Amino acid sequence: MSETTMKRHMGLKASRTLGNTLIYILLIVISIIWLVPFFCIVLQSFRVESTWQVGYVIPKVWGIDNYRNLFSTDFPRWYINTFITAVCTALLQTIIVLCMSYTLSRFRFKMRKPLMRFMLILGMFPGMLAMIILYRVLKDLGLTQANATPGLILVYVASSGMGYYVSKGFFDTIPKSLDEAARIDGATRFQILKKIILPLSKPIVIYTILTAFMGPWGDFVFARYISFGASAGMNVAVGLYNWLTPDQINNNYTMFCAGGVLVAIPVTLLFLFLQKYYVEGVTGGAVKG
Amino acid sequence: MASVKLTDVKKIYDNKVTAVHDFNLEIKDKEFVVFVGPSGCGKSTTLRMIAGLEDISAGTLEIDGEVVNDLQPKDRDIAMVFQNYALYPHMTVYDNIAFSLRLKKVPEDEIFTRVTNAAQILGITEYLTRKPRALSGGQRQRVAIGRAMVRNAKVFLMDEPLSNLDAKLRNQMRAEIILLRQKLDTTFVYVTHDQTEAMTLGDRIVIMKDGFIEQVGTPQEVFDMPVNLFVAGFIGSPQMNFLKAKLVQEGSGYCVEILGARIPLNADQTAVLEKKNVKSQDIILGVRPEHTTVLFEQAENAIECTIDVNEMMGSELHLHLSSANDDKIIVRLPTVDLTKEQRDSLAYGNKMYITFPAKVMHLFDPETERSLIDG
Numbered sequence: 001m002s003e004t005t006m007k008r009h010m011g012l013k014a015s016r017t018l019g020n021t022l023i024y025i026l027l028i029v030i031s032i033i034w035l036v037p038f039f040c041i042v043l044q045s046f047r048v049e050s051t052w053q054v055g056y057v058i059p060k061v062w063g064i065d066n067y068r069n070l071f072s073t074d075f076p077r078w079y080i081n082t083f084i085t086a087v088c089t090a091l092l093q094t095i096i097v098l099c100m101s102y103t104l105s106r107f108r109f110k111m112r113k114p115l116m117r118f119m120l121i122l123g124m125f126p127g128m129l130a131m132i133i134l135y136r137v138l139k140d141l142g143l144t145q146a147n148a149t150p151g152l153i154l155v156y157v158a159s160s161g162m163g164y165y166v167s168k169g170f171f172d173t174i175p176k177s178l179d180e181a182a183r184i185d186g187a188t189r190f191q192i193l194k195k196i197i198l199p200l201s202k203p204i205v206i207y208t209i210l211t212a213f214m215g216p217w218g219d220f221v222f223a224r225y226i227s228f229g230a231s232a233g234m235n236v237a238v239g240l241y242n243w244l245t246p247d248q249i250n251n252n253y254t255m256f257c258a259g260g261v262l263v264a265i266p267v268t269l270l271f272l273f274l275q276k277y278y279v280e281g282v283t284g285g286a287v288k289g
Numbered sequence: 290m291a292s293v294k295l296t297d298v299k300k301i302y303d304n305k306v307t308a309v310h311d312f313n314l315e316i317k318d319k320e321f322v323v324f325v326g327p328s329g330c331g332k333s334t335t336l337r338m339i340a341g342l343e344d345i346s347a348g349t350l351e352i353d354g355e356v357v358n359d360l361q362p363k364d365r366d367i368a369m370v371f372q373n374y375a376l377y378p379h380m381t382v383y384d385n386i387a388f389s390l391r392l393k394k395v396p397e398d399e400i401f402t403r404v405t406n407a408a409q410i411l412g413i414t415e416y417l418t419r420k421p422r423a424l425s426g427g428q429r430q431r432v433a434i435g436r437a438m439v440r441n442a443k444v445f446l447m448d449e450p451l452s453n454l455d456a457k458l459r460n461q462m463r464a465e466i467i468l469l470r471q472k473l474d475t476t477f478v479y480v481t482h483d484q485t486e487a488m489t490l491g492d493r494i495v496i497m498k499d500g501f502i503e504q505v506g507t508p509q510e511v512f513d514m515p516v517n518l519f520v521a522g523f524i525g526s527p528q529m530n531f532l533k534a535k536l537v538q539e540g541s542g543y544c545v546e547i548l549g550a551r552i553p554l555n556a557d558q559t560a561v562l563e564k565k566n567v568k569s570q571d572i573i574l575g576v577r578p579e580h581t582t583v584l585f586e587q588a589e590n591a592i593e594c595t596i597d598v599n600e601m602m603g604s605e606l607h608l609h610l611s612s613a614n615d616d617k618i619i620v621r622l623p624t625v626d627l628t629k630e631q632r633d634s635l636a637y638g639n640k641m642y643i644t645f646p647a648k649v650m651h652l653f654d655p656e657t658e659r660s661l662i663d664g
Contacts, residue, residue, distance in 0.1 A: 178377060182377075183341075
């Protein structure tokens with residue numbers, strides 16, 4: 001290698017290293033900005049010297065009183081409501097979305113394309129538009145206020161078929177000749193879905209479960225509207241929010257932080273365990289060969 | 290083992306495109322029939338209709354005397370090998386082969402026997418625990434064949450099973466399919482676009498074009514007696530030469546006039562033409578490259594040509610020639626008897642002469658494109 005080429009090579013390497021260093025510094029700063037609020041909430045949840053908002057972050061007296069106190073409120077009820085809603089929605093929505101996606105990917109029937117277009121357009125309208133009529137329907141069915149949990153499950157699951165895009169895109173990349181080979185081997189359509197398509201679509205199944213779980217777990221607007229002030233029907237987001245009203249915030253602020261930490265735990269664990277599949281699932285539909 | 294009968298079978302797609310027109314064919318028990326034709330000729334569609342993967346728009350399909358038009362693929366008792374193997378990627382080779390048997394709830398010990406037997410025949414025993422991605426193309430195709438074999442199905446369908454393999458492996462697998470056919474002794478329907486595969490594998494060949502059957506016959510029949518220009522050009526490699534010529538009736542006989550040469554037809558050809566009452570007319574003369582004799586000097590009834598390209602194929606040369614009226618002609622010339630001078634003379638732009646006997650000539654009507662003698 002000549003001296004000039006060597007110098008050029010070293011120069012390129014140095015500029016690349018500098019570029020990478022700057023990018024990493026920027027990313028670290030962004031991460032810190034992002035993590036600070038979470039970090040503060042976790043610290044505040046262990047503060048026992050006062051339940052008010054204070055001007056410092058690190059507690060002077062540490063303890064788990066706030067967590068203990070949560071159990072003397074309606075928090076466990078809200079937590080269970082949220083958990084039941086999220087699990088049932090995740091389960092039912094996943095089944096519906098996967099069946100819908102498989103049908104739209106593999107079957108050819110009249111009005112298939114208009115149906116897909118119709119659902120796409122329908123999905124563009126904000127869900128809030130339907131809130132008043134949904135409340136009316138659920139009220140007539142007796143599924144509001146204290147009975148909001150089944151009502152919410154119904155609302156979340158009913159529209160789930162429209163979220164077929166990602167998984168249909170993924171199923172489309174699985175060669176149809178696999179279905180045909182399985183049909184000739186004697187499999188029914190359901191057996192093909194169960195034994196061939198789903199095992200090949202693990203990432204997208206995980207992705208569907210996660211998104212179906214996350215929606216109800218963090219929902220506020222619909223949950224607040226349907227529970228309509230009845231504590232027994234609230235989910236954690238609505239229940240905890242009520243502690244932030246001006247007359248309650250000073251008594252409940254640290255407990256609110258403890259509740260926030262407990263809400264984050266299942267989702268964090270779920271993401272940690274399924275992170276690998278989740279990332280694959282998001283990108284898998286586009287490039288899987 | 291079963292017969293397959295297609296009567297007036299049609300396939301019309303939703304967009305009104307007709308892929309297969311009035312397909313009539315009876316495949317006998319234990320017969321090996323090959324559907325061959327260019328892309329889009331309807332051969333795979335016909336096979337898929339037999340498999341039950343495509344609906345039949347009109348006509349009837351019978352397997353073993355039973356009309357199966359409306360039966361699901363699983364109820365037709367057929368096995369199929371796909372062009373792209375269609376192996377289940379998440380299953381091992383063993384599980385792939387055992388899949389259909391498990392669906393039928395065959396006892397595990399019998400599944401084991403059948404899978405290991407098939408693997409032994411196909412030479413894939415050592416790969417049974419591997420996943421398809423860890424196999425080469427040839428091994429994958431063997432697994433696909435194994436998956437079809439264990440089912441002991443009545444009819445064995447193969448949709449271009451060798452077209453994803455390289456040339457060497459294709460030749461090897463072709464020979465293995467011939468052996469497999471002898472071992473299985475069942476009815477085979479095989480689809481290919483490769484006429485060599487069709488010729489070497491089939492008891493009978495069905496040549497298709499644009500959804501129509503052009504000719505059905507044994508490999509020898511379709512090679513020796515093509516009924517039209519398409520079949521004549523499709524079967525044989527390099528393809529048959531087509532030359533503009535004149536058929537002349539003179540007295541009780543016929544002769545073909547081409548570029549000054551007059552080649553009298555033989556008694557059999559004359560008899561057929563007389564029977565069909567064919568008069569003197571323009572024709573397209575078909576002559577296969579291997580039936581053409583190359584001369585280095587002018588002789589009686591020899592046609593003068595100019596050499597365009599000389600391809601060295603090892604044991605023979607493929608000479609691409611142009612005649613005086615610009616017909617393109619390919620000639621196969623064995624190298625074994627050529628002297629060095631003769632070889633040197635086969636260079637671009639040089640003149641040479643070709644001749645052929647009447648018995649190898651195929652006469653086609655330029656308008657109908659049908660053979661005047663065969664068919």
